[in-house]
Amino acid sequence: MKLLITGATGLVGSKLTDVLxxxxxxxxxxxxxxxxIETEADFKGFLWDVRSMSIDAACLEGVDTIIHLAGESVFQRWTDEAKERIMSSRINSTQLLINALxxxxxxVKHAITASAIGIYPDVWEGQPLKENEVPPTADNFLAEVCIAWENIGMQLKELGLKHSIVRIGIVLAAQGGALEQMAKPVKLYAGAGFGNGKMWQSWVAIDDLVRIFKHIAEEQLEGVYNGVAPNPVRNRPLMETIGEVLDKPVFLPNVPEFMMKLMLGEMSATVLSSQYVSSEKIEQSEYVFQLPELKEALKEYLK
Ligand SMILES: NC(=O)c1ccc[n+]([C@@H]2O[C@H](COP(=O)([O-])OP(=O)(O)OC[C@H]3O[C@@H](n4cnc5c(N)ncnc54)[C@H](OP(=O)(O)O)[C@@H]3O)[C@@H](O)[C@H]2O)c1
Incomplete structure (x- = not known):
């Protein structure tokens, strides 16, 4: 296959590129x-500028599948300007791809666009949420971004392409991303849970996530898939397991919710929300997880 990837230089995209x-x-x-920009026999970069809506259309030559991951990081203070960049980098980049096509x-026959589990409402008890359980309207900024991103992505179908969406969970990786940030205080014996520590954290090992994208591309699967591992955990046990694997026990009380809000502002929603999300659909498509258990994944990435 020949794939066009956006966000290929990022945490997920660089690993995905290696695996493909x-x-x-x-x-x-x-x-x-x-x-x-690099140019190798099987790996070629092209420029685009989402602000000026310009794209090097040669990027489409010979391509059968697009994987669209690009977007400004949400892990920054959500000022009005940052919010605008977070939203427009996803919406305008998707529009730019649509225009180019x-x-x-x-x-191109198939496009796979990223989204996030931030689209789901908070769930504290009950069953993990499936792909069809998204409320019609967003109740926070992240959900707003995800809904807008998914909606514009669906226009790819109007061009006659197959379209799929991967709602990405909390990505665990050796370097970069959430795990590095969570492990930092634990390494200094200053690890703690957040808020009431009961938030569900639907995590996914980066090696599984990129193989989910590969599986969807190779099998040309359509529709929405959650990119999460089968065993979500609550926040405090997650932090304690990180401590166990690092051999640095987590004993401090949780950081209260008001402190998280003071420190992070509205962006605290990314760590205080409780997303309990199901991996059933991707497993039913015959994807087999390599790292379904948290402790094994942590051992892999924290060693
Ligand atoms: N990592 C997670 O835990 C997680 C969870 C849920 C969802 N996601 C979503 O999955 C996607 C990939 O995540 P990631 O962790 O790999 O992200 P990342 O490391 O921050 O990389 C994002 C990529 O997007 C491109 N980009 C950044 N700002 C841009 C802008 N203003 N316009 C156009 N391109 C821009 C960058 O490419 P260039 O610098 O080469 O242009 C960068 O390589 C993101 O959309 C993210 O929101 C990630």
Missing amino acids: RSAGHQIHYLTTRESA ADNDHQ
Whole structure:
């Protein structure tokens, strides 16, 4: 296959690119940075600028599948300007891809766009939420972004493409992302849970997440899939398991919710929300998780 990947220089995209190249697939990728352009036989970068809505249409040459991951990081203070960048980097970039596909000859048959489990409402008890259990309206900024991102992505179907969405959970990786941030205080014996410590955290090992994208691309699956592992955990046990694996016990009381809000502002929603999300649908599509258990995943990435 020949795939066009956006966000290929990021945490998920760089690992995804490695796995796809190792499987013999060819990669085109879009980046906003000239310094990130590389040209190899199976790996070729192209520029786009989402602000000025410009794109090098040569990125589509020979491509059959698009994986769209690009978007400004949500892990920053949510000022009005940051919110605008977080939203527009996802919506305008998707529109730019749609415009490029509409205006150019191409062979693209399938597009996979990223979203996040932030689209789901908070759940404290009961069953994990499935892909069809999204409320019609958003009650916070992250959900607003996800709904808008998914809605514009669905226009890809109007171009005659197959379309799928992966709602990404909390990505655990050796470097970068949530785990590195959670492990930092634990390493200094200053680890603690957040708020009431009971929030569900639907995590996914990066190695599984990128293989989920690969599986959906290779099998040309359509529709929405949660990109989460089968065993979500609550926040305090998650922090305690990180402590156990690092051999640095987590004994401090949880950081109260008001302190989290003072420290992080509205962005505290990313750590205080309780997302209890099901992996059943992707498993039923015959995807087999490599790291379904939290402790094994933590051992893999914290060793
Ligand atoms: N990591 C997680 O835990 C997690 C959880 C849920 C959802 N997600 C979503 O999954 C996607 C990939 O996540 P990630 O962790 O790999 O993100 P990341 O490491 O922050 O990388 C995002 C990529 O997007 C591109 N980008 C950033 N700002 C942009 C802008 N203003 N316009 C166009 N492109 C821009 C960058 O590419 P260039 O610099 O090369 O242009 C960057 O490589 C993101 O959309 C993220 O929101 C991630």
